[in-house]
Amino acid sequence: MHHTASSHSGPDHGTPRTVAAHRQAFHDLLAAFARPENTEQLPLLAALGRGLAMDILAPLDLPPFANSQMDGYAVRSADIPDAGAELRITDPIPAGAAPAALETGLAAPIMTGAMIPPGADAVVPIELAEPDVFPVPGKAATVRLPPVLAGTFVRDAGSDVRAGELALAAGTCLGPGQLGLLAALGITVVTVYRKARVLLVTTGDEVVEPGSPLAAGKIYDANGTLLEAAMRQAGLDVLRTGISTDSPDELLLLLRRHSPAVDLIVTTGGVSKGAYEVVRQATAAQEVEFLHVAMQPGGPQGLGRFDGTPFIGFPGNPVSCLISFEMFLRPVLGTLLGSPAPRPAVKARLASPLTSPEGKHQVRRGTLLPDGTVRLEGGAGSHLIHALANSNALVHVPVGTSALVAGEEVEVWTL
Known part of the structure; x- marks a missing residue:
């Protein structure tokens, strides 16, 4: 997916992009990750959590005899x-x-x-x-x-799977059950997609590393840990730099230094329309588009290429950052590479009423309870990381819905 440098300001002033359209833009940007040469052969246990790169036909009946x-x-x-x-x-x-x-x-x-x-x-x-x-x-x-x-x-012989039948389809995420099936079929090596290598850069003069003194006006960096953990859990190989300052020149040098060795660059912060948006400034000459997605939280987004390497700019608020990952990067990687496995989507009844901006897809944090209801955790704000930490689900309120009462059904992704 290529953008021209002239596309920087246009989308900010136009109609916000839909969630579905932005997810498709991610898919287009990262489609080359699924090319046939981006694979490797691994012994079964080393392939745990990876996506299967090609169909596997059963080499024998299972069970092999009655x-x-x-x-x-x-x-x-x-x-x-x-x-x-x-x-x-x-x-x-x-x-x-x-x-x-x-x-x-x-x-x-x-x-x-x-x-x-x-x-x-x-x-x-x-x-x-x-x-x-x-x-x-x-x-x-x-x-x-x-x-x-x-x-x-x-x-009966072959009552589980017959010789020559499809045992596992390409794109399957290999968990214990899938690896057990391959072992039962006598298979010892499997072709999977390589782990994508990601450069993760958090930005902001106000952000300091956890463990260092916290001066007035400063906050500890949650995004680096939050996103690196989410990315590792999703099967990515993460290269994390220290926090970049709000100097566009320093950020540009950092990106130039690392971009040749990675498959993807992800930054957090510096993508809004303020005067000191370092990511926008550092990528001014690049094929990177900054726009607004009709979503709350996580509206401001950046997407394109930096020196030819796929580039994603997530917003700086921790919850916006993680919701952006869950809504766009994680599902697209799953679709393209078979890993990570999709978040289970279930229907649940709201334990309390909610309101939502009618023109936006709102994603709230919640706790899915044993009785099939979901309790909202915290408000709609993008800074409520404590509410995020105490949640086990994402609650989706689609565009066009401005209010829901307790007991109404919503789609919930379990975390």
Whole structure:
């Protein structure tokens, strides 16, 4: 996505961009992240949390053979009439053994997961047998069994997935369940998208590093920690510099120094229309567009390229910054790279009323409660980081909705 330098001021004076349009602009800007050469092969456990770069077809049936769902007796169902039958007990079949064919009139003790012997077509659970305990191996014995339908308690070969079928689709986020499936299929190495490397720069003369003295008029930097943590959790490789001052020349030098080594630049602060907006000043000659998105919080945004490297300028307020990440960068990375997995979206009922600017998509912080209601945490302000820290969900109020009463349904993203 390329912008001309002349596009700096235009969008600020026009109609705000919709959330959907801005998310598409992110997608267009970062689309090259999903190119085929941006992949690597990793052993399964090293691929945890990564996005699968290509479809995986099952190389074998799963399970690879018909096996027993229960501890019991493998039988030929035709051997047992409606009144039941007394059958002679043959050699037991432990899990992992390759059994001989089951002859007519015999019942084979079989363990859960063990291979069904050729000829057998059903399993009678041990608790339905008389006696309901297995005999001592090698000792001649009989067992009385009730009638059973063919297929009962038998897991057929390929009943989970058949050889040649799609096991996992490209774009799947690899969690424990997905890696377990690959292991069950005998796969040891998987092709995933590389981690994107991100330069994260927080700006502002008023911001100081946590741990240093706090002079009058200064605040501790929350954005660096907040965004780096969110980015790492989303599978990004983060290069974080120290806080940049409000000197455009210093910021320009910092960006120039690091941009060749990263896939993406993300800054916080300095994107509004004030007189001292350092990010706007430092990127004045670049293909970066500054605009307003119809969203609260997080309206002011910057997007484009710095010396050809994709560039994102998030607002400086901590909550605006994180909401911007959650609304745009995180879902677009998930769509393009399969990682991170999407935030689960659920419907919940408001525990209290709310108001929202009609022309904006409002994102409130909330706590999703066990009874299916969501309690709002704090107000609509973009500085309420304590309310953010005590939330487990984002509450969405779409454009065109100015007020909702308690009990009304809203879409909620669980965090």
